[in-house]
Amino acid sequence: MPTRYPDIMPHRDNGVLAERRLERLMACLPEDEAALAGGAAQVEDWPALLRSALDHGLEDYLFRRLIRVGARLPEALVASFRQVQARKAAWTLQLAAQLDRILDALTAADIPAVALKGPLLGERLYGADGFRSSSDLDVLVPYAGVRPALAALAPLGYRADETTLARALSGDHNVALDSASPPLELHFHLFRRFGVTLRSDEFLARAAPYQTRSGRVVRILTPEDEFLFLCVHAAAHSFARLAWLFDLKLLLAKHPALDWDLFLQRARDWRVTTSVAFACALLRQRLGADTPLLSRLTARQRQWLSVNERLFDQAMRRYNQPRDSFSDKLGFFVASNLYQSSLHDQWRSRARFLGLTALRALQGRSLAPGEA
Amino acid sequence: MTTFRPHPSVVSTEVEDTIVLLHLDTKRYFTLNSTGAAIWKHLSQGKAEDDIVSALTEEYDADASRLAASARRLLEQLEKAALIERA
Numbered sequence: 001m002p003t004r005y006p007d008i009m010p011h012r013d014n015g016v017l018a019e020r021r022l023e024r025l026m027a028c029l030p031e032d033e034a035a036l037a038g039g040a041a042q043v044e045d046w047p048a049l050l051r052s053a054l055d056h057g058l059e060d061y062l063f064r065r066l067i068r069v070g071a072r073l074p075e076a077l078v079a080s081f082r083q084v085q086a087r088k089a090a091w092t093l094q095l096a097a098q099l100d101r102i103l104d105a106l107t108a109a110d111i112p113a114v115a116l117k118g119p120l121l122g123e124r125l126y127g128a129d130g131f132r133s134s135s136d137l138d139v140l141v142p143y144a145g146v147r148p149a150l151a152a153l154a155p156l157g158y159r160a161d162e163t164t165l166a167r168a169l170s171g172d173h174n175v176a177l178d179s180a181s182p183p184l185e186l187h188f189h190l191f192r193r194f195g196v197t198l199r200s201d202e203f204l205a206r207a208a209p210y211q212t213r214s215g216r217v218v219r220i221l222t223p224e225d226e227f228l229f230l231c232v233h234a235a236a237h238s239f240a241r242l243a244w245l246f247d248l249k250l251l252l253a254k255h256p257a258l259d260w261d262l263f264l265q266r267a268r269d270w271r272v273t274t275s276v277a278f279a280c281a282l283l284r285q286r287l288g289a290d291t292p293l294l295s296r297l298t299a300r301q302r303q304w305l306s307v308n309e310r311l312f313d314q315a316m317r318r319y320n321q322p323r324d325s326f327s328d329k330l331g332f333f334v335a336s337n338l339y340q341s342s343l344h345d346q347w348r349s350r351a352r353f354l355g356l357t358a359l360r361a362l363q364g365r366s367l368a369p370g371e372a
Numbered sequence: 373m374t375t376f377r378p379h380p381s382v383v384s385t386e387v388e389d390t391i392v393l394l395h396l397d398t399k400r401y402f403t404l405n406s407t408g409a410a411i412w413k414h415l416s417q418g419k420a421e422d423d424i425v426s427a428l429t430e431e432y433d434a435d436a437s438r439l440a441a442s443a444r445r446l447l448e449q450l451e452k453a454a455l456i457e458r459a
Contacts, residue, residue, distance in 0.1 A: 064388065089392035090401030093383045097396055128386075 016320060018045065018052035019242075025049075025062060026246055027288040030129070030253055033069045040071035050077060057133030057243035060085055064130050085131075092131040095119045095182050099137050101156055102184065103218055106141065109152035114140040114207045114219045116187065116229065117247075123213055124220075125250040133243055136183040138174070140200055143188040146175065150186070153177070158184055171370025173197065190229055193236040193372055195349030196271045198229070223255040224263045231279035232272050235343055236372075238336075239282055248279065249289040260292045271345040277301060278308045278343060304342075311339035333361070340372075375420040375459040376447060382455050384412065393455055402455065407432070408446055415456065421447060 021043060028035040043049055053059035063081050066073065073081075096119040106113040115121075116139065122132025141149045146169065150160060157180030160168070168175035173192035174185040190198035207219040221229060227248065234244035252258065267273045280291045297305065318332040337357045341350040356371045378384070381396045391409040394401045404412055410431060414424040425440045432439065450456040 085387055086390075086392050086401065086403045089385050089387050090394045093385055093392065093394040093401075094396065094399065097383055097394075 015048060015052045015055065018048035021049055022052045022056060022058065022062070022242060023286045026058060026242060027286070029065060030250060033065070036065060037069040037071065040066055040069065046074055046077045050081060054084065056241050058246060060088055061126060061130030088131045092119050092122065095134055095137060098182050100216060102137065102139055102153060105152045105156060106139070106149060109148055111141055111145045111149050111152060112204050112219070114204060114221060116140055116221070120212065120218065120220065121247065124210070125247060125254060136185055138185045138187060140187040140190060140204065142200055142204060146186065146188045153184070156180055171368050173369070191232050191236065192370060193232060194272060194275050194344045195346065195353065198232070198270055223251065223258055224266060227251055227258065227263060228266060228272065228276060231276040235275035235279050242286065245283050245287055248283050249287050252289055252291065260296060264293060264296055273301065274304065274308065274345050275343040277305055281305055281309065308339070308342050311335065311342050315339040373420040373422055375418065376415055376451065376456040377418065377459045378416055379454055379457050395455060402453065407442065411443055411446055418459070
């Protein structure tokens with residue numbers, strides 16, 4: 001069944017077959033190179049695979065590993081990959097250098113900060129096996145520290161006008177600062193979606209020191225918090241990039257002793273169990289990575305997980321079909337929003353989401369960030 | 373004896389057997405092949421040009437005068453692109 005990812009990558013062409021192939025190859029990694037070599041022998045359309053890997057942010061990691069296992073790649077494709085790889089390396093250098101400057105500025109202003117995702121996650125999870133795809137930087141600061149942080153970051157060119165800032169603070173989890181390059185998303189909550197707000201204070205207080213390859217000491221989320229954040233983030237973006245699931249797989253490989261009881265407790269406390277459980281279910285389905293979380297769910301939660309899966313598949317099926325007529329568009333709208341609502345933990349929150357979605361559709365507007 | 377060092381605004385990363393250099397001020401990037409990468413590594417360790425050539429002669433089975441000429445060419449290019457400066 002075609003299950004192409006929906007929602008945020010409308011520019012993609014229809015690459016369902018290549019996407020399935022990509023999933024099968026990524027399911028072999030990071031550990032099973034023999035299976036990867038076997039899978040590579042079955043690839044017929046290498047350019048389509050490279051395009052799909054690019055779309056999903058995994059081209060560097062995958063093609064390095066393919067070359068390492070001796071996959072017979074067309075020369076022209078390798079040349080094309082090398083160009084992409086050099087550009088990505090340069091962009092990652094730029095991201096890393098700017099992240100250093102940002103963290104230095106925040107430290108100098110005595111503002112606690114944690115780097116989320118980005119090149120630092122790439123360094124920790126991908127290591128020398130590739131560059132992680134990031135289009136911007138994400139840094140978490142306390143809610144009360146946003147204005148001081150903006151003042152500290154102004155010399156780097158990051159600015160937000162008062163209207164944008166006020167709107168972000170009242171309804172979003174971050175303020176997007178694109179007045180300098182690379183763009184920065186300054187998070188004042190870890191995330192806000194599925195009817196809940198993951199407030200920053202607790203995550204910042206638990207953050208752990210990490211020494212980067214360049215010797216700098218920065219603060220990062222604890223493994224349990226990072227897994228939770230990456231699950232919720234991927235779910236909020238409808239798992240549109242396979243790299244987001246692969247991050248989770250690599251995080252599991254790096255932290256085999258993750259405290260699952262603690263993790264589940266935190267997911268319950270924050271009321272994000274459904275989205276987290278669904279991320280784990282997709283992690284198993286698409287990348288063959290099992291987590292103990294699924295076996296810890298109650299019978300009712302497992303039943304609901306199957307509802308999530310059915311709604312997701314419905315939304316995907318409709319997404320992959322042409323949507324020329326009004327009824328096709330309406331069908332996709334209903335299916336995708338039912339799926340989104342099913343990721344909320346509480347009925348009241350699901351109903352509110354659906355009600356607001358319908359209201360905003362009638363008003364010809366999309367949901368504001370805080371309404372999702 | 374000429375000694376060069378990376379320009380303070382230049383960052384680099386290894387990409388398998390190559391090195392990608394990025395000049396943070398101009399945002400221009402450059403890829404060095406494996407020989408260029410070896411030269412860059414020696415240069416970053418503070419070696420003078422003659423010492424770089426000596427080290428390359430030990431690492432590569434190639435004529436010393438050819439290696440010296442290659443190193444000179446690359447250093448000129450790097451200096452012209454402001455990726456290195458004289459120490």
